[in-house]
Structure formats: structure tokens, C-alpha cells
Amino acid sequence: MTVFEPPKKILIVDDDPLNIEVLVAMLNDFDVKILKAQGGAEALGIVEKEKPDLILLDVMMPGVSGFDVAKQLKADRAHRHIPTIMVTALSDTENKIKGLEAGADDFLTKPVDQTELKARVKSLLKVKGYHDQLQNYNQILEAEVARRTQDLQIALTRRENLEAQLLRSQKLEAIGTLAGGIAHDFNNILSSIIGFAELAMDEAEKGTELWDDLDQIIQAGERAADMINQILTFSREKPGELRPIQLHLIVKEVAKLLEATLTPNIKLKTRIRSDAYAMADATQILQVLMNLCTNAAHAMSKTGGELEVRITNVADDDRGLRKTLKPVTKTYMEMTIRDTGCGIDPAISSRIFDPYFTTKDLGKGTGIGLSIVHSIIENHNGALTFTSKPGQGTTFKIYLPVVEKKTDHPHAPPREYLRGSEHIFLVDDEQVITVMESRILTNLGYRVTCETNSAKALEKFKQNPKLYDLLIVDYMMPEMTGVELAAEVNKIRNDIPIMLCTGYDMKVMSDQIEPAGIKSVIVKPMRKDKISKAVRDVLNQSKSGTQNDANYITH
């Protein structure tokens, strides 16, 4: 590769033009551009303008001397790298030292010897060349460092976002698990409180203070029951029935409901720019929109303002979307709920999705709304984002994956289930689950054997390992977990396909799942469509002998 390089520039400074001409003549076989200056001040001006690669500097000049020029150049960051050769009639050591102190790189004594001049010039031009190159490399390096630092910052921010998301979902999960454990007792207690209060009311006269107090007990009990129910939404994935629906129809319904309830100082604007279909539970999406809109109205209750509900299609290359969603190649639709209200205080914005977090007065809300909204949207494989400026308003955006419309009648899509007649061995310690799952599977044509104890199941399997075509095991079982049971079964018969059912996210355990011979992981709750497809897939795979990594089915 040839790179065009402009000729090097040499500045010759001398108060006597004849001396300059002598030096020019001596350098005439160099491919260089010669610049001339007849005084120190002129020299400094040329340096500024032309940035020479070398300076031949006469020391003894009237006005600004050679020493002064050298000193000034060395003090200037932009020019201190220009090599300077002092040309002087003075050969005494004192002046040489003075020159060096001023910053000269070399000396030539008049009368100048041509060979010596050429050698010094050549060598210093070379040094200057190296220096320039180094500086170039430095610049490239600095740019590279800056670029990488920026990448790193982006990665770090992304990581922080993910960590915050993880923490949030862990918090929700922990609460859900806890709630599941106590819900049963809690509902008994609440039922007793309400029931006894109702009995006591028989003894009180309506309109008396006692009657009113008892009525308050009942109301409080019912509020607590509602709360338990809502908390339980976390412990169970309850996506209801997801069907292809045109979300703008829900938006229209929400607008109707809002018109009836909004105070006159709030103006509602509905913008519908998409009639695409999404797999969604209409009731839940309605709840989500109502919740966000009610919050928005609440934020504008004092000041009044504008509430906009908008639905648009969004391309999958949207950058904002990319940040919030897992890598996917789906088309999304975007629902925007924007208000011009008081906004969310930045100090609390990281907590708005926490269960129980509320800014409403005691008794006005349970603090559950937004965390429920969040989990519903996650269950729809969607994403929820918000931006807020205190005093200016808040915008929530919901993204849901768009589906192709498959049927002319979105509310009743025909369901075709995959069927079979193989023999399935089902192991789950919860009898209710085995009852339900075996009903589903039997309806699909399969023969089903159930067992609620994992150790017993293993015994049963050992007795006749060839009897079954597929083993479905629950993960969380006392004595032996589903993964442990699968590993044992796999030792006896490594060609039997095994499916693991779980209420938990098992991706973290993939190092145990595959060695145990598990071909598919299915996340509860089981729906007929999900289980029929998963079972058929695993059985077909095992028949065709394809070896795949464990499939992961959540929806």
C-alpha cells in the first residue's frame, strides 16, 4: 500500500538572506519544502501557520534571538516536538549549553559543512517522522479506548438493568411462594372472622352502632380476602386462555369505561393505529389498561390534564424495545398510556413494581396494582416500560408480540389437539394434579399410569420398564425430586423419553437436566394445548431417534 505523504517542511531562520540561500543550496537534493524567515518574530508566525518538520535556527539575530525562538517553541505544547538545529558562529561551550537549555536539539557551527548539515537534517527528520507516527498511533489507541469504554458502559448499564429485573422477579416469586404457603390457613381464618361476624349481626339491630361495627369487620375481612387472592397471582402463573385478539377492541372498551368515570378536567384521547392480533387474555389486558389509566387519572386528579391511550405497530428493530425485551424476532405492537399528571418521583421509580408499594393513602389502594400489571405482561411474553418526569407526566408502554390472524372468528379459534395412544407414566406427588393431567392425557387418547410417590414410581418402573413409552415427572417431590427420579430411570432404560414438569424456572439447572435423560421441560400450569403438543413432540422425537437438547416449554 502506498500512502501519499507531503514533502517535509524545513524552516530556515536567519537575519541574513545570503546565509539562508547557502543552506537552501546545500539541501537542494532533498525532497523537501523550504520555508524562510529573516527574524525570530517572522519565524514564530510561519511555525504557527505551516507546522514545519525541522527548523534551522540562526542564534544571533536582532530583536527576537534564536534562543528566544527556541524557548517559545518548546514552551508551546503544539510545537515543542519540532526538532530545532541551532546554527551559530559561536563555538564556545557556554552558548551551546544556553542553546540546549533553550530547547535546541542539535548544533551546527558556521561555516556549515554540507555533509554534516545533510546528516543532521536527515537524522532529525527521521526522528520527527517516528514521533508523528507515534502520535498517530496514540490517537487511534485513544479513540479505541474511548469506544471500548463506551461499549463497556453500555454493557454495564444493560447488566444493571438485567440485575434489577432479576431482583424484582425474585422478590415477586418469594412473596408468591410465601403467600401460597399461608393462603390456605389465611382463608380459613378470614372465613371464620366473616362468618362469626355475620352470626353476631343476627343479635344486633340494624342501624345500631354494634351492627355497623360488625359490618366493618365483614368488610375488612373481605378486603383481606381480595388481597390474598391478588398476592396469589404471583405464586401461580395464571395467564388464563391466550387467544389471538385484536387489542384495539380492548382499547375501545377501556375508552368507553373511562369516559363514564373520568372527571371533566381530564381529557381522554384515543389513537388507534393498529388492528393487529396478539395472543392475549382479553380480561387481563383490560385489567392492565384500566389499572394504568386509573393511575394516570389519579395523577391528574388535582391539576386535570390529558390522558392518551394509543395503540400502534412497532418494528422489531426498535432500539428502545430491544433494550427491554429478550432477543426475539417477533413483531410487536405498542400500547401507550400517557398522562400529563404529577409524574413519578425518581426516588421511588425503581420500586413501583414492588408488591405492596403504594403512594396512595392508607385504604385507597393495596399497592398491588402495578406489580400485577407487570406479571400479567410478562406472562404474555410482553414487556412493560415507563418514563416519567415529575410535574410533566408519565408514559407507560406495553409491548405485546403480534400474531398472524389464523381464524376469522378471533373469539372462538378452533382448537386441534395433537393426540396419541402411547402409554404414559405420570408421577406427581399432588394427587389433584395427577387427576387433572391424567384426564387431559386420557382425553387425548393416551393410556396413563399414575403414581404420587417417586420411590414407589421407581419400583413400579423397575418391574416392567418396557411397558411405558414416556415418563412425565414433577420436579418438586418429597424423597426424590423429578430430576433424581429421571436419572434413576435413565440408568434402567436410557431410551425412554422423560418430561419434567415444574412450577419453577429450571434453566439454571440445565446441567443436571440433560444428563438425567430429560428431553423436555414443561412449566406449570399445564394447559391442554401445551401438554398435548409437548407430549407429541417428545414422543415423535424419540421415535425418529433425533437427539435434541432438552426443549423448554413455558407457554
Place this chain on the structure above:
Amino acid sequence: MTRTILLIEDDQQHRLMLRKTLAKAGYAIITANDGKEGLRHFDSQIIDLVITDLIMPEMEGLETIRRLRKQHKGTKIIAISGGGRTDPASYLNVAKLLGAAHALRKPIRRKELLEAVQDVCPLD
């Protein structure tokens, strides 16, 4: 004619509340702490209606319902549940599939309870 209800519920306090409520409405009440104990009452009593909780130690409610359907075919059943690890709706749906006439979710309001009871076991 007296109507007798067998009330199977392991939560003592809740059992007491239901017993008082139903007795006040005019029913004769026998109580049991779990399904096993409840089924034993059939040996000595004529029982018109069984109200059973679903999550109990010893014999849980669904199994109790299954046995009742086998051993005492004509018995009317009402299931009640507040759920637990599983959605009460799932338990209650299964209870209905197994033959419970009504399935009620805890906490139970008196009106709802009495309507269900009177539906399957009306007082003269």
C-alpha cells in the same frame, strides 16, 4: 323432617362457625375432623348432605368425595376450599368433576352458603 348435614373440616374454628350458621338455619349438624372420620358417620346416621373442605390431613377432600360417590351414591356434596399451593379454582373444579353439587371458595359468605345448601337440601 329433619335434614342432617355432615360437616367435614379440619379447622376447628371454621368448623364451629359453619356449624352455628347451619344450625341456625335449621339443619341438624354432625361434624368430623377429616374424611375418614366423616365416612364413619354413615354407619350410624342418615346423612342428607356432606359439606367438605378439600385440603385436610388424613383423608383429603377429593378422595373423600370419590369414596362418597362410590359408597353412598345418592349423597349430595358441597365442596369448600381456600386453596393453597394450587389455585382453589382448580381444586373446586375437580371437586365438581368428581360430583360435588356446589363448590364454594373460602372465605364463605353466609348467603352464598345457605343458597347452595338449600339448593341441594331444601328444608320443608
